[in-house]
Amino acid sequence: MTEGDAVNGVNRDGSFAPVIAGSALGATAAPATPRNVPNRGGAPNESIEPMRQQFATAVRRVDVVWGETTVVVDPTRVHDVIRWLHDDPSQRYDYLSDVTAVEFRDLEQPLEVVWHLRSLPYRRFIRIKVLLERGAALEVPSVWDIYKGADWLERECYDMFGIKFAGHPDLRRLLMWEQYNEGFPLRKDFPLRGRFSRSEQLRQALAANPEARYSKEELSIADAFEDLPADMRRRLTTGERTGE
Amino acid sequence: MGLSPRPDTRLIDTSSNEPWITTKLDAFVNWGRKNSLWPMPFGTACCAIEFMATAASKYDLARFGMERQAFSPRQADLLICAGRVPFKLAPVLRRIWQQMPQPKWCISMGACASTGGMFDNYAVVQGIDSIIPVDVYVPGCPPRPEGLLYGIMMLQKKVANERSGDPSLRNEMEPDPDTQLYIPPSVIDEVSEPFGNSIHQTRSGL
Ligand code: SF4
Numbered sequence: 213m214t215e216g217d218a219v220n221g222v223n224r225d226g227s228f229a230p231v232i233a234g235s236a237l238g239a240t241a242a243p244a245t246p247r248n249v250p251n252r253g254g255a256p257n258e259s260i261e262p263m264r265q266q267f268a269t270a271v272r273r274v275d276v277v278w279g280e281t282t283v284v285v286d287p288t289r290v291h292d293v294i295r296w297l298h299d300d301p302s303q304r305y306d307y308l309s310d311v312t313a314v315e316f317r318d319l320e321q322p323l324e325v326v327w328h329l330r331s332l333p334y335r336r337f338i339r340i341k342v343l344l345e346r347g348a349a350l351e352v353p354s355v356w357d358i359y360k361g362a363d364w365l366e367r368e369c370y371d372m373f374g375i376k377f378a379g380h381p382d383l384r385r386l387l388m389w390e391q392y393n394e395g396f397p398l399r400k401d402f403p404l405r406g407r408f409s410r411s412e413q414l415r416q417a418l419a420a421n422p423e424a425r426y427s428k429e430e431l432s433i434a435d436a437f438e439d440l441p442a443d444m445r446r447r448l449t450t451g452e453r454t455g456e
Numbered sequence: 457m458g459l460s461p462r463p464d465t466r467l468i469d470t471s472s473n474e475p476w477i478t479t480k481l482d483a484f485v486n487w488g489r490k491n492s493l494w495p496m497p498f499g500t501a502c503c504a505i506e507f508m509a510t511a512a513s514k515y516d517l518a519r520f521g522m523e524r525q526a527f528s529p530r531q532a533d534l535l536i537c538a539g540r541v542p543f544k545l546a547p548v549l550r551r552i553w554q555q556m557p558q559p560k561w562c563i564s565m566g567a568c569a570s571t572g573g574m575f576d577n578y579a580v581v582q583g584i585d586s587i588i589p590v591d592v593y594v595p596g597c598p599p600r601p602e603g604l605l606y607g608i609m610m611l612q613k614k615v616a617n618e619r620s621g622d623p624s625l626r627n628e629m630e631p632d633p634d635t636q637l638y639i640p641p642s643v644i645d646e647v648s649e650p651f652g653n654s655i656h657q658t659r660s661g662l
Pocket of ligand 1 (some may be wrong): 501502503504538539540565566567568569573596597598599
């Protein structure tokens with residue numbers, strides 16, 4: 213069975229299909245560390261040309277910095293662009309390495325949401341950006357339906373920046389606890405020590421029940437559910453997280 | 457016997473086949489306790505690496521009777537908190553402390569566990585003594601193994617000097633049921649005031 217038959221890393225018979233780095237490039241020589249890369253300019257990623265043909269004006273800007281390509285795309289089309297980069301046989305961006313956001317000190321500048329994609333078979337890297345204008349809703353489509361690994365990356369980004377990922381199945385805080393209500397810590401208007409006094413922060417943290425923080429699915433205890441203590445069963449079925 | 461005679465211990469009749477001694481109960485019990493502490497490492501950050509070095513062969517905690525490290529709070533009597541504690545972990549640390557049976561002691565290892573250290577930010581508890589009582593603070597970032605051993609020896613000294621008649625000794629501190637704090641909120645705010653560079657933290661002016 214050739215590698216091309218596999219869908220999402222799984223062969224038709226259900227076995228796991230490893231992705232071989234550079235396999236789509238044929239007999240090209242193994243990559244060497246590039247030398248004399250210009251700071252700005254230089255040849256963009258090979259995916260840019262077909263992307264422009266496919267999405268025309270949705271591709272707003274292309275920057276090449278230190279040999280890495282950044283594409284700013286239309287927020288309404290970003291899901292289509294990433295879907296195309298993942299599915300098209302000439303692109304095969306099969307690895308999502310990060311989803312994050314950037315806020316600048318200059319409050320006139322829009323917030324950016326950033327996706328880092330890597331194509332292992334073609335040995336390519338691309339950075340997709342969406343600009344969220346000030347005052348508009350901080351919402352972008354979730355790519356969870358394309359990359360399951362986006363789950364925690366988007367939750368972290370929501371937790372730290374308050375960006376909503378429409379279509380994410382379980383958009384809760386990831387790093388801070390779920391009842392955390394001081395705001396979004398990596399936003400520029402968030403004071404480093406938080407908004408509340410130290411004693412209030414400690415009081416709220418200690419009020420959390422450490423055992424009631426996880427959903428039933430996360431704990432993989434659906435099978436052992438009947439064996440759990442009664443109070444824990446009650447909390448898990450009602451979705452209550454604090455146990456208070 | 458391995459007992460080295462203490463000044464308050466008198467050996468009687470060593471010539472008999474069944475030697476016996478008189479001593480104070482406290483001296484005897486404390487001697488046993490201080491030389492068989494069961495530490496539970498609560499390692500959350502870089503300090504835990506230094507704790508591991510202390511436990512490993514070169515510095516060898518076992519020389520101090522700590523051969524057995526407990527990884528369950530119910531079989532431990534010394535909590536060594538090595539590393540920063542974020543607010544999310546605060547109820548966990550409190551729960552672990554409550555699960556340890558008396559007698560129990562606590563060493564706060566490193567700047568972060570003792571004061572929050574350089575992390576004067578929204579996420580880190582400013583000293584674990586606002587969650588659980590602490591017996592010995594070991595300064596350093598991280599403390600060297602010698603530093604931790606010195607702290608442990610200080611704790612052993614403290615254990616050796618306990619008096620069972622002291623009514624405050626095994627007092628299990630119950631936190632206030634409303635706030636879950638056992639220190640008044642004003643005191644917590646006062647001791648965790650910003651200092652050093654962190655007073656400039658709002659300089660972006662936003
Ligand atoms: S005191 Fe220093 S070494 Fe220890 S946990 Fe904090 S930062 Fe790490």
